Amino acid sequence: MKKILAEMNRLPETEDRYTELMNVETAAVAEQYHRSFPQYNVTPLADLKRMAEYLGLECVKVKDESYRFGLNAFKVLGGSFAVANFAAGKAGMDIRDMTFERLRSEEMKAKLGGLTLLSATDGNHGRGVAWTANQLGYRCIIKMPAGTTDARLENIRREQAEVTIENANYDDCVRMVAALAETIGNSVVVQDTAWAGYEEIPAWIMQGYATMAKEAAEQFGAVPTHIFVQAGVGSMAGAVAGYFARRYPEDPPKVIVVEPVRAACHYESALRGDGSTAAVGGTLETISAGLACGEVNPISWDILRNHAAAFLALEDDVTVRGMRMLSAPLKGDPQVVSGESGAAGFGALAAIMLDEENRELREALQLGPDSRVLCFSTEGDTDPERYRNIIWNGLEK
């Protein structure tokens, strides 16, 4: 059995109405808002020069989101920007005038009343929402799927959220939260995926992720030829693909979407061939908790079917090798602490370049000595004990 299954994107294009969400002007607004946070700094782009040589690439650079706001993952960019947009709307303000200070002001609280934020999460998104609620002094209710580790639950509880682990998978937790919100007055569901009638907030969340894409594009220098992005519901992958398509319309990078093989809703949807989506059910077993989603976000799916080059489904040990390679770099290269969801993109790249069984895929993606590759390490060691068990103790799960 191959460790990577691949489907080149041959899907019929749509009218592509969502890519415009990720235009460069909106990205600048998101970045300006995030810059108003006291915790803001541009996360590093690790230039792995020796690794590029070893893999046979012109360059490989990894955006290291373990440095994001002290939260060890990129996700807070989305939830915080969605809350800002929601608040601006309620207060009759332009989002361009919104700052962190303004959002926490007494005047804003008076306008918004006793707001409750709700979300379902496999870890990082909910932590970002809980952090935002805590910073702003709002109530927060978070539901997590079965199999979530205690460390991830505690990260959210520390932000004062009312958090529970449910006997359900991620997609069912999303439905539980949406139903619960109906019973709570003055509440808002801050969910990182869309469904019929619920598009505004997930679109803002994706726009919030543009801060990461914009920083990376500016740090990268030349235009990347390839971008590897891992997907859960696909909001992040869609945001990155959309942003680069808008920023470089003449020569957009090839975007390669990677997922764990047992939660590969994008890959399975791509296999259908007509643009319709496939839902993956069950326990969505994978080491990559943040990628354990069985249903695509229809907004980002529409962007990806127009702008992604390929959809890959990985065995977990591809990701584990990526984690280890980033953790123990070639001498002279910087280290990137990359967690079980963060290292999937780089792991896929390494396997494609190093393993003979992937030669055809390497050729199909036109990866070689002229390739300039951007990867996103979207989380650090968000569950430190598990991370150390994998890196130090050789555990595979």
Ligand SMILES: Cc1ncc(COP(=O)(O)O)c(C=O)c1O
């Ligand atoms: C670390 C990490 N990377 C990537 C993703 C995937 O993002 P999305 O669900 O938008 O596809 C997640 C989602 O939780 C995540 O936590």
